[in-house]
Amino acid sequence: MFKSFNAYLSKAVHCLLIVIVLFSCEDKNITLVNNGASNYEIVFLGEATQSAYQSAETLQEYIQKISDVSIDIVDESSQNTNKHKIYVGHNSDENLSKHQIQILSDQENIFISGGSDEAVSDAVYEFLERFLGCKWYAPNVEDVPKKSTISLNKNLNYTYTPQITTRTVHSRLFYENEKFAAQHKVTTKAFPYYMPSARVHTFNKFVPEEKFYKSNPEYFALRGNKRLPTQLCLTNAKVLDMVKDSVQSLFKQNPEASVISVSGNDNTQFCECGNCKKIDDEEGSHAGTMIRFVNEVAKAFPEKTISTLAYQYTRKPCKTKPLKNVLITLCSIECDRSAPITQKCTDFADDLKGWSKLTDNIRIWDYTTQFTNFLAPFPNFNTLQPNIQFFRDHNTKWVFEQHSSNPSELFELRSYVMAKLLWNPDANVDDIITEFTNGYYHEAGPFVKSYVDLIHKELKNYPDFFLFLYGDPSQAFDAYLNPDLLKQYVTFFNDAEKAVANRPDILKRVKVARLSIDYAVLEACRKSVSEDFTITETTKALVGNFMSVCNEANINLMNEMGYTVTDYGNAYLKSIEVALQPNIASGKKVTLLTKPKKYANEDPQALTDGALGGSNFYSNWLGFEGNHLEAIIDLDEKKEVKSISTAFLQVTNHIVFFPKEVTYYGSVDGKNYSKLGTVLNQFPLNKKSKINDIQYFDLKIKPSQWRYLKIKAESLKHAPYWHHGAGLPSWIFADEVIVN
Incomplete structure (x- = not known):
């Protein structure tokens, strides 16, 4: 009986516990x-x-x-x-x-x-x-x-x-897909709330050089003893009235806009007249004239926001406080991206701290990709979070993270990570990257993640490396893109492709992800960095594959200067043709009669070393600033010469122009030279010139015997008055001299 009761009680308690657990679970869910x-x-x-x-x-x-x-x-x-x-x-x-x-x-x-x-x-x-x-x-x-x-x-x-309340990732993934932008809580426009036609660098819009420079040069910047239309004279009362009138007119045309930019043109050629200089000296910064000027504009439009740039020469904070409706846009263009801004760009960090003491109305214009080479490896993921946290901690409510808008290296991953960090600057970055690589690349994800991890780890091994927005892969061939590492990166992506070989949609994503390494390999071959990476007939297939993947993925641009994938591919195929043809000048001694500056280590042999320059002046180009190129090549002995060709680079926004003409001379004794011919620039510089281009100055001559060849390339020496670098010395960049 007792045993039977205990069994009953045990069963009853067990049932009661089940009921309690069930109700407990129900209560919690x-x-x-x-x-x-x-x-x-x-x-x-x-x-x-x-x-x-x-x-x-x-x-x-x-x-x-x-x-x-x-x-x-x-x-x-x-x-x-x-x-x-x-x-x-x-x-x-x-x-x-x-x-x-x-x-x-x-x-x-x-x-x-x-x-x-x-x-x-x-x-x-x-x-x-x-x-x-x-x-x-x-x-x-x-x-x-x-x-x-x-x-x-x-x-x-x-x-x-969210502490950052206006979050913009400059990516067409968000601009062209409003729902995707909403999912990631970022804006669908690069400049939300802005006047569409006055978003940045507006001085020339308000006071056009074409209309006023000749009749009213006093409206523009005094540089030395000459007025130039590079910037406005901000102490000229008529200029202030004209800008106010323009702003008022634009707001009437676009009443829905709440922000307009009153900001300098994209150069550092500010006004040095007595009145402007006096203010800047008082303020301890060239931002002094800018803020006083912009404050006057802002007073006239108290219900609107007037945005201006703290950028390059106006980045250092002044003493005058911006008015409440003045938005300070601070730009980090000069910074080294290999480490956080607080470590490797302390001047910028100090400037942000200074502005944050003057105003709580700050917008950061940050940069997260390489603008001269959108598709180049750019290992800056480790800097994104500390930079955004630093911005947040210093009165920044608005962050514009400028990708290329067009696809860049690991474009989808970059867009994803940046959006996540703008929403929550304290999120775990490694978790975000892993989440994305596994979710987007599926079985290939671990290999892509291994590439991301390794290239960032290797960059840390070169603490003096300057990871620049306007750099080039060639700068890293002795660092995180050295030949051994390139081979390892290629292996990662080969394994990634194998892992999804039977999944065409995922395989396509992997092929796009590896474009940056394919590009680095092509550039390594162009420079002949090792026996494994040099130009051969098979390089044509690499170029063809690169162009094909880009075309299928609708990737059209290589850089911000409008240099297209087609331009790149065609120029590369031309460089293969150049590299594979006989060249009796290859490896021959070069003597410079004019002095180069900075690039290609100022080594004369860059003209005959067999390494070919790409679309960026960091890539094996010998540069001459404000002077002509004059060089002599010693062929060691008299040889028959039928043709001479020299390549030159143009990057107009960086004041790099084609020479006006190139003249070739021949000599048998190194003393007396005969003129062989002059090749004129086929594309003289004008406002519509192609921004980024390569031109070969080819001369064919009657076969003749020469030991010494002299090259004279005539530089423009200075940028023309209408260029943003007016008055500054211009560059010419020369590459391989081919003699047959």
Whole structure:
């Protein structure tokens, strides 16, 4: 009897424990969907703005994608009293700031709210990602879990206010796909709220050189003893009136715009007249004249925001405080990207600290890719987070992270990481990268991640390396792109391709990801960095594959100067033709009669070393600033010469122009020279000149015997008055001399 009672009691207790556990589990969870059914409806709160309703539709869409269950959307007056609720919109019971989001539960109900329509959208996507596991890697590439039952913790209590409130990643992935931008909580425009026609570098727009320079040179900058249309004279009262009138006219034409840029042209040729110099001296910065001028404009438009640049010569803070409606846009263009700004760009860091003491209205214009080589390896991922955290900590509410807009190295990954960090600067970067590489490249993901990890690790082994926005892969062939490492990177991507060989859509993504290494390999071959990387007949196939992958992925541009993939491919094929043809000048001694500067180590032998220059002046070009090129090549003995060719580079925005003409001379004794001929520049410089180009100055002559050849390339010496570098010495860059 006793034994039987104990057994009964034990069984009863066991059953009671099961009931308690079941009720306990039930108490802790909210079940939105249970085995293909739901007792929930989505209620949008407040006025049914289009944006708020779209947020409710987004929630409905993804719950259905996850569970195949469509939950009804209703307004507050149409609620079903028998259903639980997911409230979406502005929660009147909560006093949320404009950018704040909140995700709460109350019994069985869920509240997804924000302090504005934009914040409500952010809250919905945060709910979908954080609590339902949705991921968006690229437009039309998402990871949505499939579940017949959706359960959540009953005690939801999440609130977040982003400290960076205007977040822009300069990527066409976001600009061309508004939904993708919303998923990542970034803007769909590079310059939201701005006057479309006055976003940056506006002085020439307000006071056009073409219209006023000849008649009113006093409106423009005094440089030395000459007025030049590089910048405006900011102490000229008529200039101030003209700018105010232009601003007023533009706001009347575009009343919806709330921000306009009143900012200098893209050069450092500021006005040095007595009045401007006096102010700048008083202020301790060339920003002095700028801020006083912009403040006067801002006074006339108190309901609008006047943006100006703290950039290059105006980056150092002045003493005068910007008015409340003046937006200071601080630009980090000069910085070394191999380490955080606070470590390797301390001048910029000090300037930001200085401006943050003067104003809390700061916009950072940051740069995250190599603008002379969009597709080049650019290992700066380790700097992104500390830089953004530094910006945040110094009154920055608006960050513009300038990618190339057009595809650059690991474009999708860069866009993803930057958006994540702008939303939460304290997120774990390695986790973000791993999440993306595994989600976007699938089985190939670990190999892509291995490449990312290794190239960043190797960069750290070269603490003196300057990772520059206007650099070139050739600078790293002794560092993180040395031949042994290039071979390892190639192996990573070969293995990545093998891992997804039977998945064409994923394989295509991997091929695009490896473009940066393919590009580095091509440039290594161009420079003949080792026996494994040199130009041969097979290099043509590498060029063809590179162009094919770019074309299929709709990648058209190589750099910010408009140099296209087609330009690059054709120029490279030409360089292969040049490299493979006989050259009796190859390796011969070069004597310079004029002095080069800085580039190619100022080594005369750059003209005959067999390494060919690319589209960037860092890539094996011998440069001459403000003077002509004059060089003599000693062929060792008299040889028959039929043709001579020299390549020259043009990068007009960096004041690099083709020579006006190139003249070739021959001599048998090194003393007396005969003129062989002159080749004129086929593309004389003008305002519409191609920004980035290579031209071969070819001369064919009657076969004759010469030991010494002299080359004279005539430089423009100075930029023309209409160029942003007016008055500054211009460059010519020469490459391999081919003699046959």
